[in-house]
Amino acid sequence: VPTGLLQISESSTRERGDQENALKFSLVLPTYNEAGNIAEIVKILSQLLDGYLPGQYELIVVDDNSPDQTWKLALELTPDYPQLRVMRRVDEKGLSTAVIRGWQVAQGEILGVIDADLQHPPEVLGQLLQEMEKGADLALASRHVEGGGVSEWSIIRRFLSRGAQMLGLLILPEVISRLSDPMSGYFMVRRSAIAGKSLSPVGYKILIEVAARGRIRWIAEAGYVFRERQAGESKVTWKQYIEYIQHLLRLRLSISARFIQFCLVGLSGVVVDMGFLYLLSDPSTLGLPLTRSKIIAAELAIINNFIWNDFWTFGDIARRQPGKRQRLKRLIKFNIICLVGLILNVLLLNVFFNVFNLNRYIANLLAIGLVTFFNFWFNLKLSWRV
Ligand code: GDD
Ligand code: MN
Numbered sequence: 001v002p003t004g005l006l007q008i009s010e011s012s013t014r015e016r017g018d019q020e021n022a023l024k025f026s027l028v029l030p031t032y033n034e035a036g037n038i039a040e041i042v043k044i045l046s047q048l049l050d051g052y053l054p055g056q057y058e059l060i061v062v063d064d065n066s067p068d069q070t071w072k073l074a075l076e077l078t079p080d081y082p083q084l085r086v087m088r089r090v091d092e093k094g095l096s097t098a099v100i101r102g103w104q105v106a107q108g109e110i111l112g113v114i115d116a117d118l119q120h121p122p123e124v125l126g127q128l129l130q131e132m133e134k135g136a137d138l139a140l141a142s143r144h145v146e147g148g149g150v151s152e153w154s155i156i157r158r159f160l161s162r163g164a165q166m167l168g169l170l171i172l173p174e175v176i177s178r179l180s181d182p183m184s185g186y187f188m189v190r191r192s193a194i195a196g197k198s199l200s201p202v203g204y205k206i207l208i209e210v211a212a213r214g215r216i217r218w219i220a221e222a223g224y225v226f227r228e229r230q231a232g233e234s235k236v237t238w239k240q241y242i243e244y245i246q247h248l249l250r251l252r253l254s255i256s257a258r259f260i261q262f263c264l265v266g267l268s269g270v271v272v273d274m275g276f277l278y279l280l281s282d283p284s285t286l287g288l289p290l291t292r293s294k295i296i297a298a299e300l301a302i303i304n305n306f307i308w309n310d311f312w313t314f315g316d317i318a319r320r321q322p323g324k325r326q327r328l329k330r331l332i333k334f335n336i337i338c339l340v341g342l343i344l345n346v347l348l349l350n351v352f353f354n355v356f357n358l359n360r361y362i363a364n365l366l367a368i369g370l371v372t373f374f375n376f377w378f379n380l381k382l383s384w385r386v
Contacts, residue, residue: 006100008111010195024056025049025129025188026108029116030098031061035068036231037117039077044122045114046081052129055083061116062087062102064094095185095235096201096209103191112188113206117229120186124224128188131220139220140187140207144180147223164244168208171248172255175212178219182208186224189214202250203243204236212251261313262376265305273301298342306334314384321385333383341375 027045031038042059049057063071063086071088078084087102103111110132114120124141131139142148150158161183168176176182184207194214201209210216274297280286281293310318310330318330345367352363380386 006097006104006199007197008100008103008191008195008199010192022056023058023106023108024053025110025112026058026060026103026106027112027114027125027188028060028062028099028102028106029114030095030102031063031066031070031074031116032095032235033066033068034070034116034232035066035073038070038073041116041118041122042074042077042081042084044118045125046083048122048125049083052126057083058107059084060087060102060106061085062089062098064092064098065090095204096206099206100199100201106191109191110188111191111194114186117232119227119229121224121227124186124222127222128220131222132188132190134220136190136218136220137193137216138187138189138211138214138218139222140179140181140184141224142179142181142184142221143224143226145221145223148181148225149223150226151228153226160241164241167245168248171252172208172212175208175251175255178216179207179211180221182211189216200250202247204240205244205247208247208251212255258313258380259376262309262379263372265308265313266372266375268308269301269305272304273297276300302335302338303331305338306331309334309379314380317384317386330383334379337375337378337383340378341371344374345371 027049029038029041029045034041038061042061045059049059059081061071061074061084063074065071065088071086074084074086078086085105087105089098089101092098092101099113102113110129112125112128114122114125120141128139128141143150153161165176165182168182183205185204187207187210189210193216194210197213197215199209199213211219276297277293278285280288280296281290286293310327318327321330348367348370349360349364352358352366353360356363358366
């Protein structure tokens with residue numbers, strides 16, 4: 001078992017050594033007590049994939065030392081299935097990390113996951129692979145698009161599933177709204193979309209982690225009907241719901257971290273602006289005219305903010321664009337965007353105050369809030385070019 005950060009490497013071992021035999025597709029089957037299903041699923045998947053990608057795929061069973069000895073049964077299958085590999089984990093547990101550990105040893109360019117209990121119909125793999133061929137970064141099997149559904153779910157389970165989705169939409173809208181079935185555990189992703197990203201999922205929902213942290217532009221979906229279990233039993237308990245909420249909150253914080261840093265830097269700018277306004281314009285100090293003092297103070301605040309943002313907020317990006325010229329370019333763009341933001345601030349303040357008749361301070365707070373988003377977004381996209 002590889003240890004350390006949960007990261008996937010840029011290129012697979014097989015690709016590095018031997019271009020000819022590069023594997024196209026690695027499919028991970030996480031298992032815990034699936035003795036009654038493992039032989040059947042390996043057989044079906046092998047037949048299917050021997051048809052689609054002969055010799056260019058691998059199946060990776062990742063078993064958490066199941067008491068029913070699923071790992072042993074899987075190992076016994078390997079002589080008959082040359083594309084099958086088995087990982088038995090003894091010092092780590094959990095569905096999401098099992099999937100990532102499998103991907104870490106995988107050699108394929110496309111990484112996939114499917115439940116080993118036959119609840120995910122294997123036939124859908126063909127459609128998902130086609131979508132990846134067309135250029136999708138992520139292809140998921142969904143119960144909530146045409147051709148999808150659940151078989152015999154109780155009202156309560158349907159309600160819980162949809163409730164979890166709604167909660168996701170509230171906490172993490174920019175990620176969850178892109179997926180019709182964010183709870184799906186049946187999907188594939190391009191290695192290059194997640195290579196080098198630190199993945200740290202909690203609990204069951206590895207798809208959300210991948211969609212939130214990966215470089216995912218194109219998402220494709222294919223409908224599937226979630227089948228009933230024939231053998232063994234589900235491992236889901238109330239604990240998975242708690243972990244799901246934890247996971248959403250953790251992703252929210254880490255995705256918003258940059259924006260929070262940007263806001264803190266903005267606050268430091270207010271202090272600089274105020275301080276210099278005092279030093280320059282106060283009768284007890286330099287006593288310069290107010291407007292002239294304010295212009296200088298504002299410009300110094302902008303430079304202060306730039307320095308902090310370039311080293312801290314967007315430091316990771318700035319380090320990839322080294323050199324004095326590049327930094328000067330970023331400073332000029334940052335300056336222009338902040339000035340446009342200032343004009344926008346004045347305009348919005350007037351609209352909120354005069355048109356909507358808001359209290360002037362509330363109007364100004366709203367305007368500042370909106371302009372902060374504006375500044376953040378345009379600086380991210382133009383000054384630091386993400
Ligand atoms: N290695 C490992 N470790 N595998 C695990 C673990 C674990 O701790 N827990 C579960 N698995 C394996 C199971 O053996 C099975 O192959 C697969 O993960 C799914 O587990 P189930 O317990 O059968 O989950 P489920 O049927 O309730 O939920 C599935 O359907 C959801 C759709 O509602 C999961 O696949 C979800 O990912 C999926 O979104
Ligand atoms: Mn299941």
